[in-house]
């Protein structure tokens with residue numbers, strides 16, 4: 381097994397000592413690196429599941445300011461939680477976090493310190509349970525995130541797809557063997573930090589690496605960045621999507637996405653994916669009839685936005701539209717509302733809809749979106 385290549389006990393002790401010394405001197409001052417506050421550690425680990433540190437830090441600060449304790453998070457409405465999460469993506473994380481906070485409060489309000497209890501909470505899988513229990517409570521569990529996986533593949537010169545069972549088994553065994561027991565929190569964070577700042581995906585800075593002497597990829601390969609073995613990703617499909625700013629008098633219609641689906645619980649301009657052979661206008665009329673059972677008249681194109689998700693990309697075509705008849709029913713969504721345009725700022729919305737609004741604002745030369753009913757807009761343009 382590759383784990384044998386880690387060397388003798390004394391070599392492993394030297395590895396831990398070098399890594400931990402490097403970390404003590406070089407760790408970044410991040411607001412959730414506060415072992416006194418397991419709630420902060422938990423929030424940060426959920427946010428970091430799909431988001432880089434530099435991108436998530438402002439969201440972490442905004443979210444923990446809105447909900448400073450697990451009790452405050454549990455007591456909030458789902459809409460408030462989604463609003464505070466807006467822009468971070470992968471909204472199932474926020475919904476699960478909210479449900480998990482409610483469970484923690486029901487059980488007395490203390491965040492569990494043991495892996496076995498953490499792993500049963502919504503949104504907490506084996507990786508997050510290991511990270512929270514080790515970082516917040518120094519429990520002896522190694523973590524294997526993307527950064528740590530990369531470091532281990534290079535240290536051990538592990539070939540093959542790290543998501544495949546055989547390689548994963550080697551990685552888990554190596555993580556267990558290397559872990560500095562009793563200092564698991566620092567050790568795990570040091571491995572993650574080494575991956576994020578030194579052993580980077582395309583350009584590892586081996587000359588600055590604290591553990592370079594123990595690294596097989598550095599010693600044996602022309603280019604350590606060849607590992608982990610790259611796996612070709614399937615090309616993402618692209619969809620044309622329409623949405624409508626549907627006016628009834630001075631109010632416009634928003635729909636809440638189904639809570640069990642992608643972007644669940646967020647509010648959006650209703651619409652959907654274009655079918656083959658359909659014009660964008662036909663698509664919007666059909667989608668609104670299917671989703672909300674009402675008829676509309678489609679007007680001009682207001683904004684066009686390209687947006688990427690993890691498994692597909694879209695072009696969102698936002699049209700102006702007028703309500704023509706029928707009582708809205710939430711058939712393919714969870715809820716709907718007629719709102720004043722000023723209320724849009726308070727609703728949690730998908731990033732693509734927000735970007736379409738921003739595009740309109742830029743055209744208007746305004747910082748905040750200006751949407752007004754077509755009649756009022758005509759009046760304004762005449763002045």
Ligand code: SF4
Pocket residue numbers: 531534535578579580584585586589590591592595596597598604
């Ligand atoms: S020596 Fe280079 S490849 Fe090896 S762990 Fe350090 S940075 Fe990564």
